[in-house]
Amino acid sequence: MDKKVTVVGAGNVGATAAQRLAEKELCDVVLVDIVEGVPQGKALDLTEAAPIEKHDAHLTGSNGYEETAGSDIVIITAGIPRKPGMSRDDLISTNAGIIKSVTEQIAKYSPNAVLIIVSNPLDAMCHVAFEASGFPKNRVIGMAGVLDSARFRAFIAMELDVSVENTHAFVLGGHGDTMVPLPRYSTVAGIPITELISKERIAELVDRTANGGAEIVGLLKTGSAYYAPASAAVEMAESILKDKKKVLPCAAYLQGEYGINDLYIGVPVKLGKNGVEQVIEITLTEEEKTALMKSAAAVQGLKDDLAKLG
Numbered sequence: 001m002d003k004k005v006t007v008v009g010a011g012n013v014g015a016t017a018a019q020r021l022a023e024k025e026l027c028d029v030v031l032v033d034i035v036e037g038v039p040q041g042k043a044l045d046l047t048e049a050a051p052i053e054k055h056d057a058h059l060t061g062s063n064g065y066e067e068t069a070g071s072d073i074v075i076i077t078a079g080i081p082r083k084p085g086m087s088r089d090d091l092i093s094t095n096a097g098i099i100k101s102v103t104e105q106i107a108k109y110s111p112n113a114v115l116i117i118v119s120n121p122l123d124a125m126c127h128v129a130f131e132a133s134g135f136p137k138n139r140v141i142g143m144a145g146v147l148d149s150a151r152f153r154a155f156i157a158m159e160l161d162v163s164v165e166n167t168h169a170f171v172l173g174g175h176g177d178t179m180v181p182l183p184r185y186s187t188v189a190g191i192p193i194t195e196l197i198s199k200e201r202i203a204e205l206v207d208r209t210a211n212g213g214a215e216i217v218g219l220l221k222t223g224s225a226y227y228a229p230a231s232a233a234v235e236m237a238e239s240i241l242k243d244k245k246k247v248l249p250c251a252a253y254l255q256g257e258y259g260i261n262d263l264y265i266g267v268p269v270k271l272g273k274n275g276v277e278q279v280i281e282i283t284l285t286e287e288e289k290t291a292l293m294k295s296a297a298a299v300q301g302l303k304d305d306l307a308k309l310g
């Protein structure tokens with residue numbers, strides 16, 4: 001393949017993302033993890049599936065970074081997931097250290113890459129990677145909104161018994177308890193769901209979406225969601241690799257947009273070969289604005305915690 005993507009963290013999200021990238025024949029994939037043998041074993045296993053899955057992507061596993069050199073995109077999933085009873089924010093001190101050291105290595109070997117951050121707490125980890133890489137803001141992006149809106153889309157399709165392909169949904173804000181699903185901008189074949197589903201029922205679907213991560217953690221008990229998160233990261237990677245310029249909700253570094261400054265938060269962006277090519281500002285009602293500002297305040301709190309961690 002003429003494109004190369006590194007996935008750091010060969011655990012649940014990372015290995016599933018590697019599988020999807022290869023099976024869609026988007027790129028060659030380098031899987032990196034600190035555990036000896038795991039990235040090598042998973043890359044070999046995926047390579048042995050290739051004749052059956054009919055793809056020619058090359059997969060390599062490594063415990064170092066030399067093999068990652070010259071990557072077009074790096075998806076960072078390294079770190080610990082939460083367990084039942086924990087919030088994503090409880091992961092901040094452990095994962096900040098991991099993301100900092102991983103990003104420094106990545107920046108050294110792939111100075112022109114676009115980084116897609118997955119590790120939690122997502123918006124805070126974007127700040128860590130942004131600072132540790134020294135990359136411009138358009139090349140450090142967080143994955144959360146694509147996942148959160150896919151969850152909302154799945155719940156809308158289940159509610160109305162329609163194809164998921166007919167559904168569109170928007171979720172703004174930080175990837176935490178204060179995320180902001182936007183029913184007015186969520187549609188079925190272009191029809192706003194506010195025309196199709198009662199207010200009370202929409203409120204329930206919004207609540208289920210905002211708690212979608214915790215719902216899966218409660219079921220799995222030993223970790224968090226990975227199939228949908230991997231799909232979401234790969235949709236972002238595909239838009240960048242193919243310069244598709246899809247408009248997707250992603251965590252982007254805002255400098256004045258939506259009245260928010262110097263903060264990573266989920267907003268609609270255009271994703272192309274340069275990463276974030278445009279932040280799209282949509283009109284919000286007073287209620288939606290208040291919810292977004294509350295979410296921004298929560299992310300700012302985590303950013304302040306990072307500064308204290310040093």
Ligand SMILES: NC(=O)c1ccc[n+]([C@@H]2O[C@H](COP(=O)([O-])OP(=O)(O)OC[C@H]3O[C@@H](n4cnc5c(N)ncnc54)[C@H](O)[C@@H]3O)[C@@H](O)[C@H]2O)c1
Nearest residue numbers: 009010011012013033034078079080081118119120143229
């Ligand atoms: N943004 C989102 O929407 C979203 C969705 C799902 C998961 N997540 C987050 O992604 C992270 C990974 O989740 P998972 O389910 O894949 O966890 P996992 O435990 O299955 O995998 C994590 C992997 O990271 C590796 N790792 C740890 N430190 C490392 C380092 N310094 N260098 C390289 N690899 C390292 C571990 O060995 C492990 O294999 C978690 O923080 C989780 O909360 C975020």
Ligand SMILES: O=C(O)C[C@H](O)C(=O)O
Nearest residue numbers: 082088212213214224225
């Ligand atoms: O909920 C988690 O801890 C993982 C992830 O952020 C998710 O939304 O599935």
